[in-house]
Amino acid sequence: MAAGTQAPPSPPPPASTPMPRVRRRRRFGSRTVIGGLAILAVIYLVAGPLLMLVLTSFQDTSLGLVIRPPFPWSLQNYVDVFGDSGTYSAILSTLIFSAGSLLVAFAVSITCAWLVERTDLPARNAVFVLLVAPSGIPALILAISWSLLLNPNNGLINTLLRLPFGAEGPGPLDVYSLPWMILVQGMSLVPMTFLLITASLRGVNASLEEAARASGSGFSTIVRRITLPLLRPALIGALIYQFVTVVTALDVPLVLGLSGGVSVLSTEIYVASNPVGGLPNYGVSGTYGMFLLAVSLIPLLFYNRIIGRSQDYATITGKTFRPKTIALKRWKIPAVLFCWGYIALSFVLPMLVLLWASFQPYLGVWGLDALDRLTTAGYGEALGGAQFLDALRNTFVLGVAAALGGMVLAMALSWVIVRSRSRYRALVDILAFVPHALPGVVIGLSTLVLYLILPIPIYGTIWIIVVAMATQYISLGTRLTTAGIxxxxxxxxxxAETSGAGGRQIWQRVLGPLLRPVFLNGFLMIFLASIQNLTLPLMLGSNDNVVLSTLIWRRWDYGDVTGAAVLSVTMATITVIAATLLRRTTGTRGL
Amino acid sequence: MGAIRVEHLFHAYDDGGREVRAVDDVSFDVEQNAFYTLLGPSGCGKTTTLRCIAGLEEPTSGEIELDGVAVVSARGIVPTNKRPIGMVFQDYAVWPHMTVAENVAFPLKVAGDLSGREIQAKVMDALALMGMEQFVQRRATQLSGGQQQRLSLARALVRDPKVLLLDEPLSNLDAKLREQMRAELRQLQRRIKVTTVFVTHDQVEALSMSTTIAVMNQGRIVQEGSPREIYLQPNSRFVASFVGATNFVTGVVDAYDDDTRSAYLSTPAGPLCCRTEHAPEVGSAVTVAIRPEALEIGYEHPGRENLLEGRVQVGLFVGDAVDYRVRVGDQVFRVTGPQRSRFHRKDAVVLHVPADECVVIPDDPEVPAGVQATVQDQGAR
Structure with a gap:
């Protein structure tokens, strides 16, 4: 062959060329182990209690929980629960309560989010901060403060309303009724809903709206045809997320509903397992739990489908230049009044009444003479005792341990979900999502039953609450860490690998430092959520594991209004500051 | 012995029950200090091949030797971090939580056999090599794209790797910067003498930088050779059209002159005389590739051979040349005319192509079926 010409390629091998397999080396062996352990831990945390819930609901537990075979299998609980007309009224109340509070929360949140993000509303940043700030206030405290404002006997607003007519007796408004429960629960949902909606509104690429404007569409057409359809997945996602929150909420139904005889599913579970007198009936409680689980799982099936599909909407572009703001013109004053009126009603007023009550020796009739009674004695009494210090310490232990445990698990799970090529990753994804579908009362109940039976001596200690809390918030943690990873x-x-770093060195020097902000962010979120949570400490409570939220509830339930108010003010101060710091350090990215 | 030896490399994966071979029996040797380029369209397997060399992918089978050490063989696989390599990624992969100096020092620190002072000296050397000394204490995220590129190159070179792997390192840079980096990278590679494997889909990068190019398609190397061979003697329609613009003409061989190694063809565009080493069978159909810049355009031409008469369809002034489309018979030819030429639409012109510039493609699947066997024969000769 002459020089300068290229030899044609050798004839291609026939398609059936045998390929002797190269011996595989285990890639990231330690990671596989860690991932496997995390999966087992989650299976234990989630499946264990669930199994117990199912088993309990099919046993006759009227004589107490049977912890050794033979188990008294029976359908009696289901007969009892579904044969009781009270169940149906509880279901109806639950539905009305949920639908109503979601309506309130979304109407307020969408309006405010749109005003803040897309219009020339004055002082937008202040409105944003003040709408989000109450996310630090536990619903329990909100419910207590509204009870102080609106209870039929000596609620502040009722007193003021009676004044001009010289009327006597209870009323005219009664906070212990379904409409007010809806309003209070709705307000407690607003901060998170508002954050979710503003985040997705920001994510909608402004150029999509500008393209519509350039195509000759007017303002209302753009909102109707472009903005809302683009937001639909996010809105439905937020709606379902918050639906689960509200069906499973215990605080407001407990504080406001029980006193007014309004019963929802979550309170039925609580009452059956924590009766005022007599033995707890875990079987009946478990049956209610099964039903509640079904109610909250059904929409979550849609949630997953919607979240999956929402990736088709490539709205998140990372470009964050603000779209042209819409001039409100003559609507400016009504908009300002609406936003600030709402802030006053949902945040300022409840905090003020709590503060007031905390400086009163007892809850008397409101009036000028009450000024003479102002005292700080309540603070000394409520914060001085060993009970408060114990609760504070327990709360701290609970927050730190649950956050640490939850985040370590979440990290490991997300790692499997994002990076592994294992065919089990879809399963892990679902597994990490399941705890979100588990109502707090159900987790509480089933954890309780599980550790009554298992020979692990954590029943009645703070650690049983830690375990339940970590279970509850794995999903929250995984959402953050999956996105982060x-x-x-x-x-x-x-x-790092091509630079010669081994597995441990990659973690130490590259992944660890890069993931630290995500970890910290998730840690703080779970910490905050855990110390605010009333449901789990209440379901799993004993005299030895009292935390701040249960202490407040006990004082309130006992009739010690001043003590409850003092503790509420203290706790709200701590959590609002912590929540604000969290948002300051991480932005709103965490949601 | 070469610095890199890749033998019968396969990389297959299962796509819904169907076996897909991203790399399908690839073998090549890279000489010490050579600049070896894997060139091909996206999905041709070039990046997978490179990642197999780096150890970021596990081949299904095959052998890879780096600097005389088997890193992939039937006996097992050496993990990435134990291979004597430095790699530059398409998206730079600069660690955002470290400063420039920390990024470059990383490979030395994890190796753990140098003192702090030695590391610092080597880091400064590597940064100086890339002209990055003034950015030592910057955070990596404060650098521009081009600077991040230099940083990641410094990081890849700092531990004196035996093999430098470059995965489309220039494709994220803007056009001006890319041209500048092209020259710089090649000079640098010559100066520090490191065996380099470069992956790109850009023919200009491949032609200008490489000592050897392997053109890949559908998981296989379809032609391997020097840039000149690849460009001037493409062995297939695929290579000819992927590496630069080409006009293809099919014709029937009327005669072959052994003395001048010339084949005389009749084509729809007119008679053509082609210089070719492989004597095509008289009467068979073959494809001829003609580069646009090989065609001379004019109203008339003094020669008598290889003249194609046509009409100008359009002339696009592109600065350093005029890009003409000329219709000859049924076919439109792309012709690169001189910068100052001004042929107008519908002008009758004569195209001339020297016989040396008509490349007979020996193995063309688009040649009618009857002549396939003869062409194959020549390939095997």
């Missing part, structure tokens, strides 16, 4: 390009890891 997905943001770290694989290339950064591969670059």
């Amino acid at each position: 997905a943001q770290i390009q694989v290339g950064l890891e591969e670059a």
Whole structure:
């Protein structure tokens, strides 16, 4: 062959060329182990209690829980529960309560989010901060403060309303009724709903709206045809997320509903397992739990489908230039009044009444003479005792341990979900999502039953609450860590590998530092959520594991209004500051 | 012995029950200090091949040797971090939580066999090599794209790797910067003498930088050779059209002159004389590739051979040349005319192509079926 010409390629091998397999080396062996352990831990945390819930509901527990075979299998609980007309009224109340509070929360949140994000509303940043600030206030405290404002006997607003007519006796408004429960629960949902909606509104690429404007569409057409359809997945996602929150909520139904004889599913579970007198009936409670679980699981099936599909909407572009703001013109004053009126009603007024009550020796009739009674004695009494210090310490232990445990698990699970090529990753994804579908009362109940039976001596201690809390918030943690890990390009890891770093060194020097902000963010969120949570400490409570939220509830339930108010003010101060710091340090990205 | 030896490399994965071979029996050797380029369209398997060399992918089968050490063989696989490599990624993969100096020091720190002072000296050397000394204390995220590129190159070179792997390192840079980096990278590679494997889909990068190019398609190397061979003697329609613009003409061989190694063809565009080493069978159909810049355009031409008469369809002035489309018979030819030429639409012109510039493609699947066997024969000769 002459020089300068290229030899044609050798004839391609036939398609059936045998390929002797190269011996595989285990890639990231330690990671596989860690991932496997995390999966087992979640299976234990989630499946264990669930199994117990199912088993309990099919046993006759009227004589107490049977912890050794033979188990008294029976359908009696289902007969009892579904044969009782009270059940149906509880279901109806639950539905009305949920639908009503979601309506309130979304109407307020969508309006405010749109005003803040897309219009020339004055002092938008202040409105944003003040709408989000109450996310630090537990619903329990909100419910207590509204009870102080609106209870039929000596609620502040009732007293003021009676004044001009010289009327006597109870009323005219009664906070212990379904409409007011809806309003209070709705308000407690607003901060999170508002955050979810503003975040997705920001995510909608402004150029999509500008393209519509350039195509000759007017303002209302753009909102109707472009903005809302683009937001639909996010809105439905938020709606379902909050639906689960509200069906499973215990605080407001407990404080306001029980006193007024309004019963929802979550209170039925609580009452059956924590009766005022007599033995707890875990079987009946478990049956209610099964039903509640079904109610909250059904929409979550849609939630997953919607979240899956929403990735088709490539709205999140990372470009964050603000779209042209819409001039409100003559609507400016009504908009300002609406926003600030709502802030006053949902945040300022409840906090003021709590503060007032905390400086009163007892809850008397409101009036000028009450000024003479102002005293700080309540603070000394409520904050001085060993009970408060114990609760404070327990709360701290609970927050730190639940957050640490939850985040370590979440990290490991997200790692499997994002990075592994295992065919089990879809399963892990679902597994990490399940705890979100588990109502707090159900987790509480089933954890309780599980550790009554298992020979692990944590029943009645703070650790049983820690375990339940970590279970409850794995989903929250995983949402954050999955997003965080997905943001770290694989290339950064591969670059470390090609630079000669082994698995441990990659973690130590590259992944660890890169994931630290995500971990910290998730840690703080779970910490905050855990110390605010009333449901689990209440369901799993004993005299030895009292935390702040249960202490407040006990004082309130006992009739010690001043003590409850003092503790509420203290706790709200701590949590609002913590929540604000959290948002300051991490932005609103955490949601 | 070469610095890199890749033998019968396969990388297959299962796509819903169907076996897909991203790399399908690839073998090549890279000489010490060579600049070896894997060139091909996206999905041709070039990046997978590179990642197999780096150890970021596990091949299904095959052998890879780096600097005389088997890193992939039937006996097992050496993990990425134990291979003597440095790699530059398409998206730079600069660690955002470290400063420039920390990024570059990383490979030395994890190796753990140098003192702090030695590391610092080597880091400064590597940064100086890339002209990055003034950015030592910057955070990596404060750098521009081009600077991040240099940083990641410094990081890849700092531990004196035996093999430098470059995965489309220039494709994220803007056009001006890319041209500048092209020259710089090649000079640098010559100066520090490191065996380099470069992956790109950009023919200009491949032609200008490489000592050897392997053109890949559908998981296989379809032609391997020097840039000149690849460009001037493409062995297939695919290579000819992927590496630069080409006009293809099919014709029937009327005669072959052994003395001048010339084949005389009749084509729809007119008679053509082609210089070719492989004597095509008289009477068979073959494809001829003609580069646009090989065609001379004019109203008339003094020669008598290889003249194609046509009409100008359009002339696009592109600065350093005029890009003409000329219709000859049924076919439109792309012709690169001189910068100052001004042929107008519908002008009758004569195209001339020297016989040396008519490349007979020996193995063309688009040649009618009857002549396939003869062409195959020549390939095997």
